[in-house]
Amino acid sequence: DAQAGDSCIEADNQKKDPNATPRSAPSLSNVTLVGGGDPMKAQRGMVLRLGTGADLRNLLIAGFSLDAIDVRDEATVAQTRTGALQARALVFTEAVSGRVFEQESGEDDDDGGFDEEKFFLSRESGSAFIPDQVLSGDVHHLTKPDFVPVYTESLMKIHAPIIQGEFWDESANYAGAIRPGSRSTWLDGWTAFASN
DSSP, rough: OTTSSEEEEEEEOOOSSSTTTTOOEEEEEEEEEEOOOTTTTTTTTEEEEEEEOEEEEEEEOOSSSSSSSSEOOOHHHHHHTTSSEEEEOOOEEEOOSSOOOOOOOOGGGGGGOOOHHHHHTTTTTTTEEEEEEOBBBTTTOEEEEEEEEBHHHHHOOOOOOOOTTTTTTTTSSSSSSSSOOOHHHHHTTTTOOOOO
């Protein structure tokens, strides 16, 4: 529902002690996050806070009215310096405001001046902002959403090596949960969407 929710993912370490161990540090690869696309609804793709770490690879993040990813505090910023929070081959697209990251200043600066855009879109990360529409289908259809990205050579060039292990699909050499240009997807016959 385009009007539901305010963040696709919220990741935290411990509230009382952001440096508590073991540290929360999820590994996410080949994920598609889609916002409602409504400029009047405050939505973010991800909120990372309270000292969380993360290994983010091959994400496609589209259609949010606020930040695609918001780092909330100094304890989380510190994880970017140690390597406990890292991002590779993220695709940002269809930003509702035309910007992927909000400018924070004054009382709205909750991360000590950390520049999310510089970190998540650095040359080293291999990530990119693609202003053109990447998701061609109706991603907001309630009973049959279409999450297949349009196939382009530039989109297919954005990917990082998959995390090694039996859980991970090492053939997923693209950003997002669905291979661009697919005629059928792993959702077919496996995922049931609610009907109204």
